[in-house]
Amino acid sequence: MLNDDMAQLTVQPATRRPATRASLAAAARVTRPRRLRSSRRVGALLVWFIVMLAFTAFFVVPVIWLLIAPTKTDHQLVFENPMAFGSFHTFLQTWDKMYDFQAHELLAWLENSALYSVGGVLLALACAVPAGYGLALTEFIGRKVLLSITLLVMIMPASALVLPLFLEMNLLQLENTAWSVVLPFGFFPFGVYLSYIFFSSTIPKELLGAARVDGCSEWGVFRRVALPLARPIVALVGFFAFVSDWTNFFLPYVMFYNDRQYPLPVGLQYLIANTSAFNPTVAVAQSPVLRPELAIATLLAIAPVFIVFLFAQRALVTGMLAGGTKG
Amino acid sequence: MSQTISLPASERAQSRAGRRRVGGRQRVGGRQRAGYTFVAVYVLLLLFFGFAPSVYAIYLSLTRAGGNWAGLSNFFSTGRDFRFLPAFEHIGTYLAIWLVALVVLVLFLALMLHGGVRRTVPYFRFLFYMPGALAGAASVLVWLFMLDPGVSPYDSVLSLLHLSSLGQTIAPGHLPGIFAVIAFWTGAGGWIVVMNGALNNISDEVIDSAKIDGANAWQLAIHVKLPLIKKWVVYMVILAFAAGTQLFVEPQLVGEASLGLVSNTWSPNQLAYYLATQNANFNYAAAISVDLLLVGLIAAAILVFRSKMFEIE
Numbered sequence: 001m002l003n004d005d006m007a008q009l010t011v012q013p014a015t016r017r018p019a020t021r022a023s024l025a026a027a028a029r030v031t032r033p034r035r036l037r038s039s040r041r042v043g044a045l046l047v048w049f050i051v052m053l054a055f056t057a058f059f060v061v062p063v064i065w066l067l068i069a070p071t072k073t074d075h076q077l078v079f080e081n082p083m084a085f086g087s088f089h090t091f092l093q094t095w096d097k098m099y100d101f102q103a104h105e106l107l108a109w110l111e112n113s114a115l116y117s118v119g120g121v122l123l124a125l126a127c128a129v130p131a132g133y134g135l136a137l138t139e140f141i142g143r144k145v146l147l148s149i150t151l152l153v154m155i156m157p158a159s160a161l162v163l164p165l166f167l168e169m170n171l172l173q174l175e176n177t178a179w180s181v182v183l184p185f186g187f188f189p190f191g192v193y194l195s196y197i198f199f200s201s202t203i204p205k206e207l208l209g210a211a212r213v214d215g216c217s218e219w220g221v222f223r224r225v226a227l228p229l230a231r232p233i234v235a236l237v238g239f240f241a242f243v244s245d246w247t248n249f250f251l252p253y254v255m256f257y258n259d260r261q262y263p264l265p266v267g268l269q270y271l272i273a274n275t276s277a278f279n280p281t282v283a284v285a286q287s288p289v290l291r292p293e294l295a296i297a298t299l300l301a302i303a304p305v306f307i308v309f310l311f312a313q314r315a316l317v318t319g320m321l322a323g324g325t326k327g
Numbered sequence: 328m329s330q331t332i333s334l335p336a337s338e339r340a341q342s343r344a345g346r347r348r349v350g351g352r353q354r355v356g357g358r359q360r361a362g363y364t365f366v367a368v369y370v371l372l373l374l375f376f377g378f379a380p381s382v383y384a385i386y387l388s389l390t391r392a393g394g395n396w397a398g399l400s401n402f403f404s405t406g407r408d409f410r411f412l413p414a415f416e417h418i419g420t421y422l423a424i425w426l427v428a429l430v431v432l433v434l435f436l437a438l439m440l441h442g443g444v445r446r447t448v449p450y451f452r453f454l455f456y457m458p459g460a461l462a463g464a465a466s467v468l469v470w471l472f473m474l475d476p477g478v479s480p481y482d483s484v485l486s487l488l489h490l491s492s493l494g495q496t497i498a499p500g501h502l503p504g505i506f507a508v509i510a511f512w513t514g515a516g517g518w519i520v521v522m523n524g525a526l527n528n529i530s531d532e533v534i535d536s537a538k539i540d541g542a543n544a545w546q547l548a549i550h551v552k553l554p555l556i557k558k559w560v561v562y563m564v565i566l567a568f569a570a571g572t573q574l575f576v577e578p579q580l581v582g583e584a585s586l587g588l589v590s591n592t593w594s595p596n597q598l599a600y601y602l603a604t605q606n607a608n609f610n611y612a613a614a615i616s617v618d619l620l621l622v623g624l625i626a627a628a629i630l631v632f633r634s635k636m637f638e639i640e
Contacts, residue, residue: 044544048443055436056454059516062469063458065480069472082480127368134365141359146366151637153377155566155627156620159573163599163616164380167387167609187372218361247463249576254600265464269580272468277475278493278584291478298465306460 069295070094074277077291090292098293101271106297108260109267113301115178116252116263117245120185124241125234128188132195132233133226137208138218147196154189159250166254180255181263185245191237198233199226239312246305264301271297381620387613401614405602410592411615417578418594421503422571425510429567430560433515437522438548452523456516466513467580471497474505497585502593506577510567518563525556561634569626572619575600595619 065082071094072086080086098106134140135147165184169175203226211221249265256262259270272278276288391397405411436455440448461469472478475493476485490496497505529552537551578593592598595615603612631637 045444048439051439052443052447052451056451059455059458059512061480062473062512063461065472066469069478077478082478082482123372127372130365131369134362138362138365139359140362140366143362146370148631149373151631152624152627153373155569155630156623157570157573159570159575159596160616160620160623161377161380162575163596163603163612164384164620165376166603167613167616168380168383170609171383183372184376187369187376189373189377192369219364222365243462247465249464250596253576253579254604265576268464268468269583272471272580272583275584277477278471279586291472294468295472298461298468302461302465305462306457309457309460 066295066298070292070299072292074290074292091296094292094296097290098296101289101293105260106267106300109262109264110300112178112261113246113263113265116181116185117242119178119182120188120245121238121241123182123186124188124191125238127186128191128237128241129195129227129230129234130222131192132197133199133222133230135192135196136199137203137205137226150189150192150196154193158244162250162254165251169255175255176257176261178261181248181252184251185241185248188237188241188244191241194237194240195230195233198230198236203229239308242308243305264297268294268297268301384613384616384620387610388617391610392608397610401610402618405611405614405618408598408611410590410598411595414592414595414598417503418572418574421506421574422568424503425507425571426564426567428507428511429515429518430564432511433518433522433563434553434560436515437519437526438552440519440523441526441552442544442548448523452516452520454516456520458513459517462513464576464580466509467577470505470509470512471581471584494585494588497581497589499589499593502578502581502589505581506574509577510571514567521563522556522559525559526552529555558634558636562630562636565626565630565634569623572622 061083068083068085069077071088071091072080072084073090076086076090135143135150161184165180166175169180174180208221208225211225212218216224246263247265248263249269252263253266253269256266259267262270271289271294274289275291275294277291388401389397389399391401440451458466471493473481474485474496476482476491476496477493479485485491485496533551533555534547537547542551573596574594575596578589578597579591582589582591582593582597592601596619599612599615599619602608602615
């Protein structure tokens with residue numbers, strides 16, 4: 001006790017500063033009758049928690065259900081409590097069945113997803129980071145026009161270009177090849193804009209000027225000075241590009257007509273068409289997909305993005321708020 | 328546009344030579360050429376995968392199958408198609424529900440979080456935005472389960488609404504609302520995180536002085552915090568509107584699971600896809616794509632040039 005008081009006493013002088021509005025507000029709060037305040041506060045707190053928990057349930061219950069579903073058989077899924085855990089053994093059985101579906105097709109889809117997304121992300125990074133640097137720190141005729149176009153295309157939903165891209169790839173006879181999705185994935189104006197914001201707000205032009213005086217070429221300035229500082233923006237652009245490429249459905253859906261070349265999201269649609277619960281006509285076919293298997297395929301499809309999400313909440317905020325840092 | 332195309336090798340060599348001579352005009356010229364090389368790959372992709380498909384779609388929409396000039400007739404023909412207006416009505420209804428729900432609930436939750444128990448905020452924020460990882464096909468699949476009274480954990484809610492089978496839940500009249508729920512489930516959390524970030528940027532001074540003036544929590548939220556994050560609300564609404572007009576994966580997957588109950592030309596994008604692949608009528612498909620492209624472009628232009636959200640110096 002005494003020690004605490006002493007500590008407070010010694011701290012006192014340090015915190016004595018001109019009466020700011022903050023401290024006045026604190027003083028005002030203290031003068032209100034205590035008991036009234038605390039009982040009302042507890043009530044408000046209770047309401048707050050109830051509302052928050054209700055929305056949490058809405059957001060989280062479907063995810064938990066999806067995690068549990070593969071631990072049960074299709075029969076258990078219908079007749080047991082929806083939120084009850086089945087068994088780990090059933091989970092493995094479900095996985096085996098899904099894995100064996102049409103000669104390990106799930107594995108092919110996973111490989112395709114990885115190929116298309118990684119290819120798209122690398123291409124997006126290779127063009128977005130230098131482009132953002134060029135737009136932010138070099139001068140050239142047409143720079144503002146290019147920046148305006150970048151903004152327009154960035155806001156415009158990417159899916160607005162899917163059918164025109166399909167028509168174009170059809171003309172070039174590139175449809176049904178990996179190029180038909182990787183190349184459009186590489187075109188990532190949001191990444192260019194994020195890089196532009198990053199370079200124009202974090203790297204002072206004088207620093208580059210100093211490097212030039214020291215005899216660095218323009219490319220050398222970028223590679224030796226700017227790029228080593230740009231690690232955060234590479235991660236940020238990579239994050240957004242990966243999430244949008246991995247979850248993209250529309251583009252690969254229109255580009256591929258051979259189911260062996262589907263990425264996972266399109267594969268999921270193929271599975272729905274072969275699930276007896278949604279489509280009883282396939283029940284007579286050789287190997288109808290059951291709902292727990294569909295759930296386990298969905299889990300596989302979301303796992304990479306889910307893992308990335310766990311570590312990247314801050315990236316999301318930075319990226320989304322970047323739009324307004326100039327405004 | 329044309330100035331930004333990459334330079335031929337000889338010119339690049341020249342620019343390197345220019346740079347070696349220190350100072351003066353040539354140096355600036357060299358730097359300018361360097362600017363072009365930095366943006367070159369991006370501009371190539373922009374030309375091939377942004378510009379070219381748009382121009383080609385416009386060309387197709389203005390011509391007939393043989394390449395003859397058609398004027399605007401493809402636009403009139405598709406506009407008179409019996410599936411055209413319903414498709415736009417569908418997304419219109421969907422957008423009305425989705426945008427209102429998005430604005431009201433996102434602001435409500437963001438303001439609740441900001442005025443609530445500080446220590447718990449990061450956890451709630453994370454739980455709200457977690458379903459974003461299931462964006463696209465996965466979210467539709469999960470909700471097909473959630474909407475099936477046979478397996479859903481929400482079966483009691485569904486039975487309250489007198490829905491006893493998946494077929495009943497995904498009846499065509501319910502779809503705009505269902506797609507709004509799915510979109511909210513995957514997208515709202517991200518926006519709550521963004522709004523929360525914007526709210527955290529409001530200085531303590533502002534909030535404290537409002538408190539001194541006697542503002543309670545409600546007044547503080549409505550009259551102080553809300554006006555300060557208004558531009559983010561505009562940003563959110565325009566982005567959500569533009570994306571909402573493009574609806575494809577949701578009706579496509581639900582249609583797949585509905586045994587033909589849901590039309591495969593439910594949304595305009597589906598109609599365009601159908602015309603291109605089933606009728607092999609690329610000109611009609613292009614006309615609808617151009618309609619949708621224009622909607623997206625206009626929304627983007629409003630945001631970029633009118634909202635002061637972005638400053639192009």
